Amino acid sequence: MNLQEVQQFLELYQLEQNESEVWLENRLQQIKIAEEYIPTTEELTFGVRVAWRNSNKCIGRLFWQTLHVIDARDILKEEAIFTALLEHIRYATNDGKIRPTITVFASDRVRIWNHQLIRYAGYETQSGIVGDPHSVEFTRVCESLGWQGERTAFDVLPLVIQVDGREPQVFTIPDEYVLEVPIRHPEFQEVEKLGLKWYAVPIISSMRFQMAGVDFQAAPFNGWYMGTEIGARNLADYDRYNMLPAVAEIFQLDTTKQSSLWRDRALVELNIAVLHSFKEDGVSIVDHHTAAQQFKLFEEAEEKANRDLTGNWTWLIPPLSPATTHIFHKPFVNVYNTPNYFYQKPPY
Template identity: 60%
Template sequence: MITDLLKEAEEFIRTCYRELNKTEQEVEHRLNELNEQIRNKGFYEHTNLELEYGAKMAWRNSNRCIGRLFWDQLNVIDKRNLKTEEEIIEALFEHIEYATNKGRIRPTITIFSQKASNQKVRIWNNQLIRYAGYKTEHGVLGDPHSISFTETCIDLGWEPKFGNFDVLPLVVQINDHHPKVAQIPEKLLLEVPIRHPNYKWFNDLNLKWYAVPMISDMILEIGGITYTAAPFNGWYMGTEIGARNFADESRYNMLPQIGKLMGLDIKSNISLWKDRALLELNTAVLHSFKEDGVSIVDHHTAAQQFKKFEEKERASERSITGDWTWLIPPLSPAATHIFHKPYNNDIKKPNYFYQPNPY
């Protein structure tokens, strides 16, 4: 165990310090410190510099992310000193406000204390902001993806509202303590009503979506050290909302309703009604976010940005890794360069990893 940690720590420090143009003397001095800490305590702690650059490297190494061009612009907020659920919840409120930035989204990560024998922080939410899902006798209300977590929140005392877009509370747990539940203040929530530039009936669908996707259930691993609570965000690519959240049959499943309102023949696949409805739904999402001044990117621009990322990585003599099945956008993938080339899906560290649900 200690041998593995020493190896991962050394690999990270050498890469990190080389990229930051540190001297060989600084590298060796730091490695000696780590060696002593790990052998005496069984772990080590990252400096502010290592934490910040490690989190950025983790974004750069995220094979499923098409938005990695901006990896070095990640804002890293160090909250490793916080000890109580109340302090952590307050820091999550701060993250939401800072990242949202009145619509001018800032890529941000807030990092809480590292996993240790006597310390483990978990955020139960899949994303800091997410809509509730309710099973009813008339079918599902809200987001089906959230049914299990919504039921958990209700069991913890949260009052359900039984709407289509009810923002779930934050649930935070330290060690095996009873989890703390906190509703996000409305003043921190930025949501975008979805309307179409040409179809006025689109307003009557009463669709909306939250401005910032803040992933909060993944592990951040840097140099053998694990952070079980490190919520992070970029900004949305339009298809995440328009081609998945609203369109998937297992989510809001809006395509049949939109197809009907467009006057399409939804009984015949040959009419390509799904494709036409999908296009207009994505048009509406991009139009609404842009009109409200909320950061978003279309999938063609995102693919061009990823191509620039690839070029910069090659220029830095770093190998490019990627998960093709995630990198291709769910709308018109063959119209992007990503569709037409293979990617090496090897996992590099630092990185973000999934962890089991705590509920």
């Protein structure tokens, strides 16, 4: 335990939660006597929300105070953890009206091997990769643990859960928990024939949450998608689903020369299709222009609260038409404050 880090966090908690000096003195005395800092549920809730506020790469921080927090630190059996993860998926999905949610498990005892709770598998075949190339290595891990997918382009991976260094256990997510959106275009029906789809909720499960010097290796969290995450990255990147050539063919774009800007035009149409599909199905999503406007409101709120704004410019600018947003035209200080979410090495 680093008492200085604990005190810094509790001073922030006291300030923003309007606690008294007496409360702070008593709380610090309790911790010194116990020689261990175990956050209360209230402190944990405050910590994960501030961690979102401090997330330099996130454009959606305006809504940090709405994060729904599930304290699952007392759940230490794999089956029960799986049940808690299903509840997270169900609650967050909310029939498409996505709710920002985080579930925090016991620090240093629970690991979730998945990058996201819902993610598509990737298979190497003689004719190339089927599915998501990003998932090829983890798919192999799942297969080595006994899981078998149907080897389609959109197989949902199982959850791999490990407790106290024991052998990891594999759990299949029931279909009814996974809301997916078939991708179609508002004007060109041929796009639907590509058979594309994407899952409704991005629940990151590979990052560690840190507050007051305490690391929580398993703390899956979600907001809702910004359309470009799917339309300009997941489905469009050359090393992901690489769908721009197929979209260009549907729209009869000239792919024989770079100057036709066929990639740009295909990218716009694919993003239009993603936004249209999610909205038509009643699934929460935000376009990058609206997200940028929301981030401006976050900037103004932070200034009003006399907090220094931090940000990672390379992540905050959207991957589609970034120069059309105000974010592109201003610098950000990329200093990481805690509480925060950090990358960690995969356990496999």
